Amino acid sequence: MHRKFLAAALALGVAHSAMAQGAPPTELRPDQVRFRALYKELVETNTSLSVGSCTEAAAKMGAHLTAAGFPDSDITYFSVPDHPKEGGVVAILHGTSKTAKPMLLLGHLDVVEAKRADWTRDPFTFIEENGYFYGRGTSDMKVIDATWVDMLVRFKESKYVPKRTIKLALTCGEETLEAFNGASYLATHKRDLIDAEFALNEGGGGRADKDGAVQSQGVQVGEKVVQQFRMETTNAGGHSSVPIKDNAIYQLAQGLLKVRDYDFPLQLNDVTRAFFAKAGAGRTDEMGKAMVAISKDPNDKAAEAVLNKDRGFHSMLRTTCVATLLDGGHAENALPQRAGANINCRMFPGSSMEDTKAKLEAAIGDPGVKLIPLQPIRGKSNPAPLDPKVIGPMEKVAAKYYPGAPVIPTMSTGASDALYLIPVGIPTYGVPGFYSGPEGSGAHGLNEHSSVKSVYLGRDYLTDLVKTLADEG
Template identity: 85%
Template sequence: MLKRVLAAVLAMGLAGSSAGSAAAQDLRPDQVKFREIYKELVETNTSLSAGSCTVAAAKMGARLKAAGYTDAQLTYFSVPSHPKEGGLVAIYPGTSKTARPMLLLGHLDVVEAKRADWTRDPFQFIEEGGVYYGRGTSDMKVIDATWVDMLIRFKGEHYQPKRTIKLALTCGEETLEAFNGADYLAKNKRDLIDAAFALNEGGGGRADKDGKVQSQGVQVGEKVVQQFRMETTNPGGHSSVPIRDNAIYQLAQGLLKVRDYDFPLQLNDTTRAFFAKAGAGRADETGRAMVAISKDPNDHAAEAVLNRDRGFHSMLRTTCVATLLDGGHAENALPQRAGANINCRMFPGSTMEDTKAKLEAAIGDPGVKLIPLQPIRAKPTPPPLDPKVIGPMEKVAAKYFPGVPLVPTMSTGASDAIYLSPVGIPTYGVPGFYSTPEGSGAHGLNEHMSVKSAMLGRDYLTELVRTYADEE
């Protein structure tokens, strides 16, 4: 399947590539070429329902092949059961025999997007008022395009890095039901992607309403998702003779206990550094509480202040929340079964068993069953705050974002880093791109990225990768 798709793309001769907009004429020539790649990726539908990551991977492979990469440097992969969810690994060889490679990671798949819900066609790359619109413009085709553009430029410049640079474009990050390319590579092609560290999505910056960048973050670790099925059962009976012993009522009581339960506060090196550094830049009560909690996790007054912010509350602990609900079998019968999905985001270092035990203790009813659902993740281990990785990020950020702090962050969501860290490839979410206070629309309607952010972030990451690649 991959070979047929690649052949079709090569036959097109990349004829469909063009700047495509008068606004692109205001860009530097190298930025115009980057924009072409970005546009092609956004306009290649890679949603699970109607798109194909395999086609997107083939298009990017065709570009790399046209730039001079050999067949031996391009590896396409997929599995027969998921032919549209394939990916690509590209290798740019370094000169050093001792420096371990670095890995650039990017997922090609995007969240579903319905044209009827959007102001613009989600699978058209549209530029309006200095903003790019389209599904994937933020999450994460701007980074995918940056990685591909970078490798093409390096080849054209005959750049000779000391450290080998690897690129893995995968599928399946956005949907549990999909074939996950990062997981597949970690389990089946570990040598192909071997690296000292990986750069991934998850970091980034925030700007004010006027577009002035206020902060940049590097993601150093993330929570891990664990799902549970909460279930109650009952003999049931006729609804004309109701009793208090009801599966739905019992489930509801259990759900309220989950709602009201706060897991114990936890800190690790990343979150301690985040609260200390980000808090020091604020002169309000929240800033003081951030600094205080970084020094003393038992400061309950500081915790109470931080818990008012839902993001900080989540960063400080494991969280679990009900997300799906079902129950009963007939409108005129007492329910024999009721159930809910409990979505947990486990703090690094926590396990499924420990999380389950704490929930069961909080519910306090042996009749409410908690059933762990697959996949059951390995105990998450965050990457270290390695100065060899963080230092270059800070140095290059000082050039592109002078006076803006670079803050380590822990994601309360999840990315493909969960597959690489367990096999010994510490993975970091890169700074560079940024959004304004209203957000980027990622996973939602009218997803977008400002032109300035796209171009500045791309330049930042290109210099950052060069910095790593030039080091032994």
């Protein structure tokens, strides 16, 4: 009785809040009211590297699991002494099967930095306005984190017992290279704790048209690997009053232009071939025809030329490298003795640091321009398999929630914590479910947001998906 009263009171408060912010009141189910409150709590817990705390967020999420009935033995908090604010939590909902391996729900708690002066609204205040939730993390990726926690809470309270054990790992350090990375730590030091047949993670999602109709859903099956290089030139220098053409900055600039103009060879794998074939089949324009053509023949230069006009497709078809930082010289009245740049490479799955470096050096064609690999040195990463036991349920449940929208395998040109799980034998898939319109979500940028409709529909989709995957285990 008390819970029903509280849910009704919360629902009334949500409606009043929505009206106050200019959005129409929405009739929410009691379970949606509880989810909204948890989502709000997580977004308003600052987890940026500079002043936030993932450890605090993990404790708050763990408290919800404890209140739902998870025993202490099934909840593990972790951190390291030199990074006390970058901790995380692992929770386990035990299944009945003795033979089916567990599944893992993965999520990172940390968010990209956000300055209040740059945003229209306070980035760490959860705001519902005109059909959107605003706040840092509303899209990347606290909406999924909150969904995972809320899901396990409801499973425990309803006494649902899956066939396949379900594990949850909420970690820190995905957004910032210099941070302690919890997924890497678990994969390296606590492999048994997160052991799973496969993992569900961020990286997938749908696309809607300007009217909000979902056109497709994507499942991320693989991603590129990040590798940084230091490009550097050196020179004896001298007085600026007697300049010469042999100048470290000029030499570096010429090397950078060579990197700019170099296209790595086109590559396809099972995932990208399926993406171009399936996504292209739904289009009748020149781009769609080129997508289908390249999936059949990667040597089709005419199709490649069309696809290269789209920066996303261009990147999906090859390794890419780009200059991101620049430095040089030591005094305003002296010829530079040293100049350097950071080269950020996104290596196509299966590519190595050594091969990428060799191709760049050949393109630059100047032994005086040094390329120095920076730590961490990334190994080869292969996509997760297009396993019908995982992809099939995603398609089946999507047909219920997003009828007519195909589920398309994709390879991310960015990176996620799947980078650490795949090498230790846990295939990782970026889930479909949530979606955004043509304007995007503002993830990593200003005024990050998620569609209210997408949030509630995506949450229901993922709940059904996880139950399907767990019960078919």
